[in-house]
Amino acid sequence: TQLLEQSPQFLSIQEGENLTVYCNSSSVFSSLQWYRQEPGEGPVLLVTVVTGGEVKKLKRLTFQFGDARKDSSLHITAAQPGDTGLYLCAGGGGGADGLTFGKGTHLIIQP
């Protein structure tokens, strides 16, 4: 069974600070996706990384896929209250079957 461990589980920081959250696995994934979810809503896809060592930037968010394609990180620069949410990573095996999700990082950015 493939598992994805996310850390930290909870993170509360002040507006303007930088942060990094992690997604680690003992398994190799064909792709890894990051989602952000707000309370009572479905997750929204932020990015997909597929190549070992790949780095993708989405405004103040930087996503990195580990060289061995087993882990990933999300770095947010100058966090804003609008970044608050549950950040989920999900690994794909390359087929049409479902994704394996981590339990998520609850992020709160205080004004």
Next chain:
Amino acid sequence: SQTIHQWPATLVQPVGSPLSLECTVEGTSNPNLYWYRQAAGRGLQLLFYSVGIGQISSEVPQNLSASRPQDRQFILSSKKLLLSDSGFYLCAWSATVGTLYNEQFFGPGTRLTVL
């Protein structure tokens, strides 16, 4: 553009009652469809997925079943609900053409409370 709908948005049902949750996708053909359940504030557990009409794969043995009567319709059902069936149910779709990485797009979810 593609959109995905789920209904109802919220549902409160007594133990032992039946369940039917519906998901429909617009703006795409022959999507892969998925049902997930999410415990309060936690990650998603895959319940079922479907690659075509009448084709259902079950990931977790449980009190639920799924059906896909039409290309863009996915239904989650139960004959008799248990307390443990409470949760946030999410439907998702992914494209079968033009992508290699099974990027999934989620509906707004159904909050089910079994009393």
